[in-house]
Amino acid sequence: MYDQQGEHExxxxxxxxxxxxxxxxxxxxxLLAGE
Structure with a gap:
């Protein structure tokens, strides 16, 4: 059975x-750019 709600979660x-x-x-x- 396909669980649409579960897929969305x-x-x-x-x-x-x-x-x-x-x-x-x-x-x-x-941070790297600021060094």
């Missing part, structure tokens, strides 16, 4: 984690 978690990694990469990039 997983996708939302993946997107949130991707945003965290992107924000972290930007912070590190700014």
């Amino acid at each position: 997983v996708a939302a978690k993946v997107r949130a984690k991707a945003e965290e990694y992107r924000a972290e990469a930007e912070r590190r990039g700014l």
Whole structure:
């Protein structure tokens, strides 16, 4: 059985984690650029 709700929850978690990694990469990039 296909769980539509579960798919949406997983996708939302993946997107949130991707945003965290992107924000972290930007912070590190700014730190490196500032050195």
